[in-house]
Amino acid sequence: MYFYTSPFIVFGDDALVHLRTTLGKRALIVTDKNIVKLGLADLVCKELKEANIEYKIFDNVEPDPSLDTVRKAAKMAEGFNPDWIIGLGGGSCLDAAKAAFLVYCVPGLEPDCINPSETYNTRLKAKLMGIPTTSGTGAEATFAVVLTDVEYQRKLATGNMEAIPDLVILDPLMVKGMPPAITAQTGMDALTHAIEGYCTTYRTRFTDGPGIMAIRSVFEFLPRSYKDGSDMEARQEMQWAATQAGLCMNGGNAGVAHSLAHSLGGIFHTPHGIAVGLFLPYTMEYQANSSEETKARYAEIARFCAIANGPDDKCAKALIAKVRELAKSLKQMMSVKDLGIDRAKYMASMEGLVERAVSESMTTAVHRIPNEADIEKLFVYSYDGKSVDF
Ligand SMILES: [Fe+2]
Numbered sequence: 001m002y003f004y005t006s007p008f009i010v011f012g013d014d015a016l017v018h019l020r021t022t023l024g025k026r027a028l029i030v031t032d033k034n035i036v037k038l039g040l041a042d043l044v045c046k047e048l049k050e051a052n053i054e055y056k057i058f059d060n061v062e063p064d065p066s067l068d069t070v071r072k073a074a075k076m077a078e079g080f081n082p083d084w085i086i087g088l089g090g091g092s093c094l095d096a097a098k099a100a101f102l103v104y105c106v107p108g109l110e111p112d113c114i115n116p117s118e119t120y121n122t123r124l125k126a127k128l129m130g131i132p133t134t135s136g137t138g139a140e141a142t143f144a145v146v147l148t149d150v151e152y153q154r155k156l157a158t159g160n161m162e163a164i165p166d167l168v169i170l171d172p173l174m175v176k177g178m179p180p181a182i183t184a185q186t187g188m189d190a191l192t193h194a195i196e197g198y199c200t201t202y203r204t205r206f207t208d209g210p211g212i213m214a215i216r217s218v219f220e221f222l223p224r225s226y227k228d229g230s231d232m233e234a235r236q237e238m239q240w241a242a243t244q245a246g247l248c249m250n251g252g253n254a255g256v257a258h259s260l261a262h263s264l265g266g267i268f269h270t271p272h273g274i275a276v277g278l279f280l281p282y283t284m285e286y287q288a289n290s291s292e293e294t295k296a297r298y299a300e301i302a303r304f305c306a307i308a309n310g311p312d313d314k315c316a317k318a319l320i321a322k323v324r325e326l327a328k329s330l331k332q333m334m335s336v337k338d339l340g341i342d343r344a345k346y347m348a349s350m351e352g353l354v355e356r357a358v359s360e361s362m363t364t365a366v367h368r369i370p371n372e373a374d375i376e377k378l379f380v381y382s383y384d385g386k387s388v389d390f
Helices: 015-019 033-037 041-049 069-081 091-105 179-197 205-227 232-252 255-268 272-290 292-304 312-329 343-348 350-358 373-386
Strands: 008-011 027-028 055-056 085-089 127-130 142-147 152-158 167-171
Touching: 008 015, 008 041, 008 232, 008 312, 015 041, 015 167, 015 255, 027 041, 027 069, 027 091, 027 272, 033 041, 041 055, 041 091, 041 142, 069 091, 069 142, 085 091, 091 127, 091 142, 127 232, 167 232, 179 205, 179 272, 179 292, 179 312, 179 373, 205 232, 205 292, 205 312, 255 272, 255 312, 255 350, 255 373, 272 312, 272 373, 292 312, 350 373
Parallel strands: 008 167, 027 055, 027 085, 085 127, 127 167
Antiparallel strands: 142 152
16 A cells, blocks of 8 residues: 655646635744744744734744754644644744644654654644745645754654645745755756656656656756846746655655755754755766666656656766756765865764665665665765666
8 A cells, every 4th residue: 555645736837826815813833933033933924914914924944944943843832732843934834834733742752753644633723834045945835844953963854644734835925035055956956856756666657747847857957047036937937846756755665865965964054955966966876886676767767758768777877967067066065075074073973974864764775775884885975976786
C-alpha cells in the first residue's frame, strides 16, 4: 500500500486573493523580520482583514530555526488561540510554523519529540497554511520538519503527515523581490529534491510526475530567474517547480546529498541550498558508479530534458555534467574548500560529520546505500572537488 499526499494548492497571479474566502476567526503568522520589513506580511494581513480573520505575527524565526523558537511561537499561539497557523517565508519560517503548529495543537508535545508515526488529530484544533517567499525548499508541500538543536550542534530532520499544510498559496508577487543569490541557492535545493526524489527506493509513479517536470523547469527557468528577477514567467515557473519538487520529495524522500548537507550544516552552518547543491553531483556520481537502477533513472531524466540521448552510461554522465554546469553558471560553490572551511578543522570534525550523515533517514532511501567509510570518502572528495571514482 502506498500514499500520495498534497495540500490544496492555489497558484498563479492573484493567488493571495484566495485568502479572502478563508473561513476562520484567528490566524497566527509565523515569519521573520525581513519578510515583515519587505512588506510581504502586510500583503497577507490585508487579505486576512478582508476575510474578517484577526491575526497576530510571530516574526522571530531565525535561519535554521531552533527548538526554542518553535516553543516561543507555540506559546504565542496558546495565548491567542488561532484556528490557522500560517507559515510565511522561506524554508526556515515554514519549518518553524509546521513545528509550532504541532506543538500548539498537541498538549505536552516538545518540538524535539515530534514523531513521524504518531496520529495527533491536530485538525480538531487548527489548520495549517504555507505561503512560501522563496522557490526551492518545498517545505510547503512536505511532512518534513527540519529544526536545529543548538545545544548538540545538529539538525533534527523529523516530520509528521499532519505537518503537511492544508492550504498552500503560490503567488508570484511573493517571490518577485528574491535576490539572485537566494534565487540560486533555493533553486539548487529544488533541483536536488526532484533529482533525489525521482531516484530513491521510495519513489512511486505519483511522485515521478511532479519530480521530472520540476527538473526540466529548473534547468530551463532557474538561469533566467537568476539573471533577471523581474522575468515573471521564469519566477512563476520556478515557484511551481519548487512545490512540485517538494511533492516529489514528500512521497519519494531525498538522498545522500541531503544527508551530507544536514550534517555539514549542523557543524559548519552552511546554508542548506548551498550545501545540497554542492554535494549533489558527487553523490550522483557515487550512485551512477554502481547502481544500475539509479543510472537508468538519471538517463531517463537526461532524455526527458533533452540533455542527451543514447546509452544509460552516456546520458547519466551528461546529466551530472549538466548539474555542475548549472551550479557554475549560478556562481555556486563547487567544493567544500570553496566554502572557506579550513581543511584541518574539517578533517578534525570528520567523525561527527560521518556519524550525523549515517543517521539521516535519506541515507538509506537510495539504491546504493553508503557505509561509513564511503560517506567519509564522499566528504573528502567533495572537499577537494574531486570526481567520485569509487
Ligand atoms: Fe532540501
